[in-house]
Amino acid sequence: MNETESKACIVCGHNDRLGIRIMDAFICHLCESEMVKTPVEDVRYPFFVQQLKQIWVSTEG
Numbered sequence: 651m652n653e654t655e656s657k658a659c660i661v662c663g664h665n666d667r668l669g670i671r672i673m674d675a676f677i678c679h680l681c682e683s684e685m686v687k688t689p690v691e692d693v694r695y696p697f698f699v700q701q702l703k704q705i706w707v708s709t710e711g
């Protein structure tokens with residue numbers, strides 16, 4: 651059972667065990683909740699989107 655293995659968050663780089671996994675990428679629970687409550691007009695929103703884009707780009711081929 652390695653489900654609780656800590657991984658490096660792609661957004662903040664912090665190692666954590668709690669969070670969401672998308673493909674091979676990991677987003678810690680702190681960043682996840684940050685993203686959820688970040689409005690589209692927030693200055694950090696493009697940053698989050700950019701980080702998420704990396705996931706799709708890196709898994710494409």
Ligand SMILES: [Zn+2]
Pocket residue numbers: 659660661662663664677678679680681682
């Ligand atoms: Zn994080």
